[in-house]
């Protein structure tokens with residue numbers, strides 16, 4: 280039974296290996312009492328979990344509440360803050376009821392005096408050991424309620440000695456992993472940029488002494504691409520308070536009579552077997568339930584992207600030549616990045632004018648598309664629909680369509696403004712413009728970019744509260760446009776990009792088929808970015824292009840190819856200027872990738888060794904009885920050329936045929952997992968691809 284309820288006061292959510300237990304306390308508060316390995320005897324939890332209240336310690340402040348409102352005598356980080364029409368600012372609730380749902384549970388917290396309730400909604404993914412949580416606040420009265428904070432979920436973890444992993448990156452430095460110790464006070468990770476952004480990911484990953492394979496990890500990922508906040512607080516009462524959801528900075532929501540506010544969901548779980556099991560559970564959940572169904576069980580094609588080859592200088596003939604080389608190499612999807620639309624000579628102009636530039640494409644874009652299709656490839660385009668340049672037709676016609684404050688000069692980022700997506704006319708324009716682009720051309724793929732943060736959100740109305748509704752409204756309308764576009768063009772693959780990996784989150788995953796991982800394509804940096812990225816997101820969503828090597832780093836092409844083959848392979852070299860032997864090597868490796876991509880894109884990923892600790896990075900992908908291993912030695916030292924690596928996930932009693940650069944071995948699963956496989960690498964930037972198969 281996934282849900283057990285004991286005497287209407289203990290509520291236990293069970294997945295295959297975990298239990299999450301809540302309790303209605305004697306004073307009516309709802310608290311969390313346990314999260315960890317599965318315990319079926321839930322009646323054992325029927326003892327008071329609240330510490331005794333005394334003159335100095337207030338019960339509600341101490342309690343590991345399931346969804347603590349601001350107010351009362353609570354001083355911990357809250358999940359909810361609201362104001363009733365008469366100025367009363369606290370939500371004084373009782374657990375008023377519950378309802379079982381298919382694979383889930385709904386708990387209802389009702390205010391004791393005011394017509395307002397909060398539903399806490401849980402859905403269980405038993406096999407993946409993950410719980411989905413979100414909250415819905417309902418105004419049941421006749422007057423407005425002002426919401427000032429409405430998190431998706433709150434979690435309590437016993438103890439104040441956790442370590443927290445976060446990804447405090449920057450542009451071209453995505454998924455830069457840091458570990459904080461939570462011993463006292465509060466740690467906040469957030470975005471206030473109107474997108475997920477690079478500075479943190481909307482997630483928490485907490486542990487004490489976990490490694491890849493051992494010990495407890497608690498994790499949760501927010502399915503939201505806008506301003507978020509993750510607050511981790513070591514309370515004075517020896518438990519850690521985790522609150523995750525929409526950022527409350529510059530957020531308000533007016534809840535009119537009869538209306539409800541629904542938060543984004545959090546997908547949370549517990550692993551007793553370290554980070555590896557966490558990643559497997561998350562990847563499986565994403566593959567089975569979150570990715571758009573159109574492509575979730577199909578491998579992504581090998582693409583070519585023109586950005587690093589031609590930047591803004593896009594011309595029909597030069598793109599045709601690139602396409603010919605790409606087809607020769609085995610590319611399946613040819614993508615023209617920025618620079619294809621009306622007057623786009625550089626980044627100061629043309630955003631918003633989404634029609635092909637007649638000077639660059641005198642016979643229209645279809646000439647190039649037909650050429651690409653004639654070469655046996657599909658065609659794709661770059662767009663950045665939420666933005667406009669001052670120097671554009673769109674802005675000249677609609678100068679009032681951007682976020683701005685009336686009496687100040689408007690700020691530009693990358694020379695562009697952000698379109699005011701809270702205006703219905705802008706939403707319709709965007710949808711119709713993109714719809715027309717896709718209807719008029721045979722386009723199979725879009726790269727949806729976002730290259731500046733949102734600011735000066737003053738366009739929604741004159742009322743200062745409505746200004747604070749802009750951030751979230753922008754996000755819901757952005758999702759609405761993508762959802763409707765996908766419904767009209769279900770065959771089109773869409774990649775999420777925001778100056779690289781600034782939109783890698785589970786909110787975007789519901790609408791996009793992949794993420795552009797980073798503008799940083801340096802193979803060595805990528806090894807770190809990709810390893811950390813894989814903690815949360817699967818290889819399929821990690822687009823990885825091979826580009827021309829920068830002068831300062833002499834990375835070998837085979838190494839660069841292997842790095843990109845660890846995700847969804849793309850090519851971004853200037854093929855028009857590439858030597859024939861390099862093109863032949865790319866062609867050969869694209870051929871290899873096509874043989875193994877199902878394993879890479881759908882297999883279980885094991886981070887066998889890491890450059891954080893070891894001399895080589897080794898990553899294994901295992902799909903049923905077949906696997907591949909990529910190994911990377913960036914800098915050999917002291918002539919060492921043999922590294923023993925223990926494989927994971929194999930059948931101990933089975934025999935595996937291992938193929939390593941022409942050498943074939945047959946070894947038992949237990950040997951490969953316990954003794955290990957010898958990997959031979961030497962010198963600088965050496966790498967290899969090893970394949971294995973259960974006999």
Ligand code: DGJ
Pocket residue numbers: 586616617661728730776777778779795797798
């Ligand atoms: C930022 C993206 O991350 C790049 O890949 C490229 O598409 C440029 N924008 C184009 O302006």
